[in-house]
Amino acid sequence: MVTDVHVTVWDDRSGGGAATPALFVHNIFTWGDDPEYGFAGQRPLTADRPLLLMDRRGYGDSPDTARSDFEVDAEDVVGLLGTGAHLVGHGNGGVVALLAAARRPDLVRSLALIQPSAFTAATDRPLVAALLDRVRGLTPTVTDDATPERFLRESTESVGLPVPEPTPRRLRAVATSMRERPIWEAEIPLAAIQGAGVPVLVVCGTWEDAPAAYREHVGLPLIEVAESLTDSLGARLVRMPGYYPHTQRPADVNAALREFWGGVTGVS
Template structure:
């Protein structure tokens, strides 16, 4: 299998470990709209590896039933960790990052999860259970004639958000999302992450300013899930204004990442 592509930011050599950042849906590594483009300033002090997951950005497509798969992403992440790196994941990318950290905890220096999409771990919470039931039903009812542009418009307008510009990269990411292996149904051994010695941080937005429907369908279950994950892995929980933390509050998130990485480097 061909290797994934990544955008490299920062010095080629450094005295501190690099950081691997793994984007979520509809994005790619250095995308400033949904990805980690606004984390570029962190490259002033260490090497950043902004990964393009398969089916996104400049990475190759994934053959098979799914165009994106968190287990495949996890294997790609392990390869990018090299001799050891800090690990950051958002949404779908956070699920893959968690699995990579479970597989190779010896290569992880710290773990930051931004609104992780692993809803199943919090299914005992009613708001999450309701969301999962809805997601499972909608996954099997996508009409075959639905195009990537239709899908991109549907998933934004249906929750009151303005549609994203349908650029070729964005449409490719949308087509990939239409055939994703659902990350929200992943079984993740949180006890393995809890046992890991490195520091952990979970970031969540307060969802202020989000359309009501978007907050109800996405914000509420993601917020509950973030709190459950932070509690069960022994991670610090950071709440910031808005609903796309690393995009809307890059200074707050970047400051938190620098503090997390410095603390881990000093261990």
């Protein structure tokens, strides 16, 4: 592995033998093995293969960064792919995973996207287009006097979500998210992934039980992104109840990943 970021490595296999590792890339406000928003619920998958849970720069145990940037994160992911890995990304981490897969598709054995924030790859969808018009027309909402604790509270309460405990680790992740490069600046070369024949799985919640404001402003555009990427990449789309699939329904997500990885030709 050639990278400066921290990686949590889980490997609970009882026997020997080679198995292709799976590399996970997290969203905002979180880190790799976070039980609240991260991939703690995917630990049972380590019975089959090693899991590499990357902490993006400024998150978890990775070093600080002046500004989190999906392009830099994508380079970090490439440095962690080794001789090849299954790649999984959630939210903004899904955009990072897409960018990394486009750069080195030869090292990506498969690509699984959990509600990726790849809005710029789905601009032909009406709700996505409306969201992009709205956010691009806004002035920056993070003021000099905004604290991570206040930002965390307002970001969750404003859409009807519970506020996570404001631990120092959480607040550091929020502070990094406040400075993160806007995801709508990402230019995602889908053709490089499609042309390389990388198998793709897209996981998306149905959002029926989400708070109304969260569903309207976030969920419905994310559903359009999932559907658009499924069409563009010839992916398999798995829908399941809820709005945070890998934490709300970890057993279902894990089953979908196991089945997906098991069907990748020529890869253990």
